[in-house]
Amino acid sequence: MAASTRERIIETADLLFYQQGYEATSFADIATSVGISRGNFYHHFKTKDDILDGVINRRLANTEQMLDRWEIDGNDPAERIRSFIHILIVNGEKIRKFGCPVGTLSSELAKLNHSAQSDAAGLFTLFRSWLCRQFERLGFGEKSDSLAMHILGRSQGVATLANAFDDDGFLIREVDVMCDWLDAQMASLGDPSDETAKSV
Amino acid sequence: MAASTRERIIETADLLFYQQGYEATSFADIATSVGISRGNFYHHFKTKDDILDGVINRRLANTEQMLDRWEIDGNDPAERIRSFIHILIVNGEKIRKFGCPVGTLSSELAKLNHSAQSDAAGLFTLFRSWLCRQFERLGFGEKSDSLAMHILGRSQGVATLANAFDDDGFLIREVDVMCDWLDAQMASLGDPSDETAKSV
DNA sequence: GACAAAATAGGACGATTGACCTAATTATTG
């Protein structure tokens, strides 16, 4: 069965919201890109907020699916965390062009004072909880959530600057640094005298 | 002498672009906020791009001025770098509400495929060069620019997440971590065996 | 095949957008 019109609309809107931003993408943009009329469009989504809801839910579902895959494919928590870090490289080209889909949407909605901002932040929460779980399994205990937030923030910063400067070398370099940081964290586990443990 | 109308427009536009975003801010918004007519507005700025230019130039000037002040007030390069890190706390409330002025503008313009994106990135360059110079003075040599970019990225990530989660505790915690990182970097200067030196 | 429901197309709406224009007012200058 071919994808339903509703699904095609959400898929297209997802892409356009990412590439152009939510506000800058109009009904007509999406309808034209999907190849349907605006009337048909409105039959599936009553308001623009409805489409945004659909897009966010789609991203939530896709993200959960990706995290589940990493959970299965990764042999140990550290390898799984490295999977997370390496999306920066896997999606490097898109990130350099359009930034991080999660961070840029969250920022835009925050500025628009949009009610869906908290839903968009839910995408961050998905990564945060998943990363936290991995750190807990590594034995970081109470520090796990801080470590998760730390690495989440690092990724965001790398995405922002890689986008601003369109700099691939920086992106690759910082991914290495983040992996080194992870190794140092694990090496200092249970060794409070290690200065690198201060890194959260 | 009272601020000229042109200056008041730029000042207001600067604030509105930060709080609402560039695209979401209309001529009417700015004119109303300044308290002038749209006609008067158009006399000073022919197009919306003109205002954006004005705002970016204003930010460039203000940033240079701030960096100069840090240069004077800081007793040593490390203290100056800490001044940079601490803007996250000084501007914490605004950042939690609207994100980083530099990063969010750069991201938005990138998505809009706006020609002024490179000018906005110039704001990053200002910080980058200034930070690089501080690291050079500390004796980091060739690594200085990488370190500057690293800490610039870290700040961006902290701003993005503090905004997304409206989390002040995270912001304060990460500022501490960044300062610890700086100390570790300086401690490992000229000691290649130190693992923390890997942190770039 | 008849009939109801879902899907699609396309027009129309009021509002707002960036942009432009002219007229009136104010400031400046010779």
Place this chain on the structure above:
DNA sequence: CAATAATTAGGTCAATCGTCCTATTTTGTC
């Protein structure tokens, strides 16, 4: 004081926005 330039106000324009509406076509069901 006269003349010129700069400033300000407010109206107008076409285009586009999100939204809504009514037809027409397609699909599904008995």
